[in-house]
Amino acid sequence: MAEKRKLAAILVADVVGFSRLASLDEDDTLARFRTVQTDVIIPSVRQHSGRIVKWMGDGALVEFGSVVEAVRCAVEIQDSVKERNADVDDARRMVFRIGVHLGDVIEEEDGDIMGDGVNVAARLEALAAPGAICLSDDAYRFVRSRLEVAVTDLGEAQLKNIAEPMKVYSIEVGAPSRPREVNPTTAKPDEAARPDKPSIAVLPFTNMSGDAEQEYFVDGMVEDIITALSRFDELFVVARNSTFIYKGRAVDVRRVGRELGVRYVLEGSVRKAGERVRITGQLIDAETGAHLWADKYDGRLDDVFALQDEITASVVGILEPTVRKAEIERARRKPAGHIGAYDLYLQALPHLYTIQPDENTIALDLLEQSIALDPNYGPALAHAAWGLVQRVTRAWPPRGADDVAQSVAWARRALAAGGDDAKTVVLGGFALVMLRQDYVVGMEALHRATEINPGSGFVTFIAGCGLMFGDETEAGTTLIERGIALCPKDPNLFVFLATAACGHLFAGEPEAALALAQRSLALNDRTDTIAWVLIAIYDTLGRFDDAKAMARTLLSVAPGVTASHYERVLPMRNPRSRAMVIDALRRAGVPD
Incomplete structure (x- = not known):
């Protein structure tokens, strides 16, 4: 098998203070570690469809096709180890740190894996408190609606040898890990949990100019769009390091939506001719494949940064109302029994935006219903104030x-x-x-x-x-x-x-x-x-x-x-x- 690049959930586990334990009683420490391997780690990995890539001294590198299963496995391991430590004195307790990340890895011919995905998981393991599990932002996004576990937001961390700071979460082990209730007739094995608010992934734009230098321009513009969209609190925007794994690949937008757990996907292309460049973009409903918006932008490359800023502002300016309109239509189609505060707020918006007295009354009625369901729902309160x-x-x-x-x-x-x-x-x-x-x-x-x-x-x-x-x-x-x-x-x-x-x-x-x-x-x-x-x-x-x-x-x-x-x-x-x-x-x- 030739080496290949793929998206995988990576779990890295390591024993805390293994050298200290071994110095106290090497034979006992090794025996207990092998027991944990055979009785806890191997069965749990197998149960959650993982693959132990290799043992690394007192730790393990494990690969999963699903980040949800990787986190379930991590929680199960930590719970089992905690139970085993109940009757062991403090000095001899064997405690694990675990890091979980969803990222890009390279699988070699012998089955070993390497790359940023592995490196980040290893750095997260080092950050974890003894007995805890650290998740990257990318991993957490997929599991937060699927598992009922106590989570602490640790904020952004600068991981060693990783260029960009990363948001990190810690799972409090001890509470049971239960799957989120899903409809068995519609749930799909490779479908990530979608957040409640509208979610969007901006894919790398395709360079159709044949000019490799334009890659920097296009990638920079896509990063700017991601950053600008991230400022909209009502949008969940997938991070760059998750979307750029699709760079250079022909993709099915609906599959991307399932894999990344998003409702909307923005894709586009760039074509250069002389000193002029044309950027095209299109917003797609990832559930249906329907095109919600498409446009093109032409400009000169005299000032690349000014052109990037201009296109970013134009794209972001149209995406916000386009997504809002799609979300309003989605809320209107919901059965009456499933209408919540957010849906009532969305339904009120088109009436409020007409700035007409009768429509304003309808909007305020809907917003008051939203506030009654959630008295601290800021968007409904603010729009109701604006309505008056x-x-x-x-x-x-x-x-x-x-x-x-x-x-x-x-x-x-x-x-x-x-x-x-x-x-x-x-x-x-x-x-x-x-x-x-x-x-x-x-x-x-x-x-x-x-x-x-x-x-x-x-x-x-x-x-x-x-x-x-x-x-x-x-x-x-x-x-x-x-x-x-x-x-x-x-x-x-x-x-x-x-x-x-x-x-x-x-x-x-x-x-x-x-x-x-x-x-x-x-x-x-x-x-x-x-x-x-x-x-x-x-x-x-x-x-x-x-x-x-x-x-x-x-x-x-x-x-x-x-x-x-x-x-x-x-x-x-x-x-x-x-x-x-x-x-x-x-x-x-x-x-x-």
Whole structure:
């Protein structure tokens, strides 16, 4: 058999302090170790379909086709050894460390294996506490939903002779290891457990140019995409060292989805012609093989890093809403008895994003159901707070007795529960700023959200909007326009444009504001927001007839609305900016 490269789960086990034990009683130590070999390790490995590659003095190197079975085997070994030590005095107890990793290995003709997969497992074994099991992030992802074991997150560790830091987990041995309940009619032996949130793998792009130098460019871009997607807390993104094992291989996307435990796979190619390069990408549903999105990007290689950044931003900007749309459809198809807080939250989103009063009511009903199921679910709390901001700051009827107080309460709970979820943080801060309730906490949250995930068009826009209305006009407008660049096809682009127009108006640039406002009006002429923005712009430019015509449009869109109402609810922190709008409304004929 010629040497071959493959993906395998690697277990490395070693006795703690074997030399010390041997120095106390060599014959007894060797005899007890051989007993553990024959009575514990060999039967357990066999039971879990593993292969003992070799014995290494007082340790073992074992290969498995399934990381779930490798971890079950490790837990079983540690439990058995612990039982055997119950009647042995402390000085003579034989205790093992075990490391488990899923990675790329090379199998030689004699059956031995080597490579990074083996090296990482060995380093994890060395990190493990006596009697414990250390798992790499790649191994843990496959077992966390399959085994009921107590796990401690040890954070990132710099393993010896391994280039990149790796997240490490430790299993607390002693609790029983039970398989997760799965449907026997649908479970597949090679299928990894999928996390609850949407999961995606970015495969290495295919170099079709015949130019080996382009490998560095393409691999760098794929790594950038993985890094950028990893900032979206609502996405589970497979690490580079798991996806790059498919480099140079023809793959079945559905099989990749099963092996990596992901719902979505992004793949692509690069083709170079002279000084120009074309990148194509496509997002595929790994369960059905259906194409959800495809596009191409052309550019010059004059500045490789700028081109990488441009393509990464474009791809990430479209992937987030595409995956969100697919997840919403998935939630809609779920049977009523299986709907949870996450599904209700997803179902609410398309109603909330329409920014229409009746749809807003439907969204808030769904979000309140989600919050009832999980009172600390940050995304539902944050979006519910945003839903009430939509109502309060527009000419819409109120939902409850005190929508401002309810929105603020939800926003504070969202910020307390949100952690590092950029959307939760940005919407919590947005509500506090737009309702003029807590500028200190709100503005800090807006800034923090853009630091957590600068690649999200939604986060960028919402943060920019809050900052602009919070009187950081220049910084806010810059972020709003970046949000527009990241989300050029967003269905709410008319809102982005109208808000950008406000920013330019408040900055003393009414001509630039007018161009943006007219683009917004062309996309949606039935919203009161763009009407009052245009009235203020026309008034500033001295186009009073146009302002009066737009006031009539406003009153047809929002019958009975008054200038006094807007004076109470508009979110401008700067009193001069608010007065500019309110005075313009009154001059244009909006009743007081």
